[in-house]
Amino acid sequence: MKFVPKKPREGINVSDVHPLVEAGTLVVGLTGIFIAIALALIFIIEIALYFVPAKTEAELFSGWMPEDLVTVSPADERLYETQKLVDRLASHWAEAPYAFRVEIDDSDVANAMALPGGLIIVTQGLLDQVESENELAFVLGHELGHFRNRDHLRALGRGIVISLFFVVITGNDVAGLGIKATDITLRGFNREQESKADEFGLAIVHSEYGHVNQASRLFERWDEADEDAFAIVAYLSTHPQPDDRVDNLRDIADRDGWQSSGSISPLKW
Numbered sequence: 497m498k499f500v501p502k503k504p505r506e507g508i509n510v511s512d513v514h515p516l517v518e519a520g521t522l523v524v525g526l527t528g529i530f531i532a533i534a535l536a537l538i539f540i541i542e543i544a545l546y547f548v549p550a551k552t553e554a555e556l557f558s559g560w561m562p563e564d565l566v567t568v569s570p571a572d573e574r575l576y577e578t579q580k581l582v583d584r585l586a587s588h589w590a591e592a593p594y595a596f597r598v599e600i601d602d603s604d605v606a607n608a609m610a611l612p613g614g615l616i617i618v619t620q621g622l623l624d625q626v627e628s629e630n631e632l633a634f635v636l637g638h639e640l641g642h643f644r645n646r647d648h649l650r651a652l653g654r655g656i657v658i659s660l661f662f663v664v665i666t667g668n669d670v671a672g673l674g675i676k677a678t679d680i681t682l683r684g685f686n687r688e689q690e691s692k693a694d695e696f697g698l699a700i701v702h703s704e705y706g707h708v709n710q711a712s713r714l715f716e717r718w719d720e721a722d723e724d725a726f727a728i729v730a731y732l733s734t735h736p737q738p739d740d741r742v743d744n745l746r747d748i749a750d751r752d753g754w755q756s757s758g759s760i761s762p763l764k765w
């Protein structure tokens with residue numbers, strides 16, 4: 497019997513699917529895979545940031561300032577006194593891994609934030625609102641609480657996380673990243689992070705003064721004021737509502753038996 501090869505049918509190597517559709521599927525598939533890998537990487541890096549020792553973080557960001565910060569003169573009296581107050585408060589945090597640096601942002605809007613490397617920014621607007629050192633001490637103590645729990649790393653935007661990763665790998669300077677404070681603080685913190693920071697802040701205030709009198713006085717005033725007021729809306733958008741906060745602080749003080757009466761320290765300016 498003789499083998500007679502048959503010719504394959506016409507178009508056997510041609511897919512039934514239109515080539516453009518095939519190309520489209522390929523592009524969509526590859527893009528999907530790429531996005532999945534990128535998201536997984538970002539997720540891993542965000543978690544890995546917590547394993548970067550605070551000391552390394554402090555070195556990486558030493559001397560760093562956000563690009564959009566408008567600082568007051570280094571000779572500013574309020575800057576000098578606020579830095580001194582932060583140093584006093586931080587002395588109650590044994591083995592704090594940061595050398596805290598205070599900067600005052602020349603803005604009328606009240607705000608305070610904790611930024612990488614131990615940088616605490618308070619605005620002129622916030623300093624205008626506080627009426628005693630005790631009020632300011634609690635606001636600052638709260639920000640110290642964010643450093644303690646390293647919340648400030650969780651608030652970093654994705655873009656910054658990726659850039660930071662490459663800075664660490666290439667040994668470049670963080671200053672070259674052009675990070676803005678508004679990029680960092682946009683994400684804010686969740687309720688639990690805020691209440692933990694409040695708890696730490698109140699403990700620090702108690703250690704410093706031996707009582708917690710006036711620690712939440714600023715928020716009592718804000719609770720009575722118009723909460724949409726331009727001067728305070730920024731702070732309130734990234735911190736708990738003042739009435740909840742006053743209640744929580746009172747509960748903490750009651751629980752730990754901290755006196756709510758005691759002498760008030762006036763502001764040093």
Ligand SMILES: [Zn+2]
Nearest residue numbers: 685690693735
């Ligand atoms: Zn906070």
